[in-house]
Amino acid sequence: MTELQSDQLSKPWDKSLPEPSSYVRADKYGVLRVGDYRISLDSVVYSFRQGDAPETIQRNFPLLTLEQVYGAIAFYLRHRDEVDEYLRRQEALWAAFEAECDASPSPVVERLRALKRSRAGQPS
Numbered sequence: 001m002t003e004l005q006s007d008q009l010s011k012p013w014d015k016s017l018p019e020p021s022s023y024v025r026a027d028k029y030g031v032l033r034v035g036d037y038r039i040s041l042d043s044v045v046y047s048f049r050q051g052d053a054p055e056t057i058q059r060n061f062p063l064l065t066l067e068q069v070y071g072a073i074a075f076y077l078r079h080r081d082e083v084d085e086y087l088r089r090q091e092a093l094w095a096a097f098e099a100e101c102d103a104s105p106s107p108v109v110e111r112l113r114a115l116k117r118s119r120a121g122q123p124s
Contacts, residue, residue: 023071044072
């Protein structure tokens, strides 16, 4: 085995580093997304909060790479207070949307509900 020259030891990485990548972005509506996909940061964070491992999250969202999942989790952990507040606002928006839809359902929803009620009254 040959001895390493001292200049070889001083530069263990001799390639240029890639630009830092961003794992989380805001779409035109202000929704936080992971990578270039429509997968919301909400989905990744909720899975993480439920105790899912990054590998499990990646299997549940196969468009994402494991690196993107870890990047999204790291983003969440670094900005936990801001992301938690964002998630609270998202939940409030969703609740308001649901209430609005329940208050004035479309004709299709009304027909489906009527069909469900009629079937519930029939014996199996």
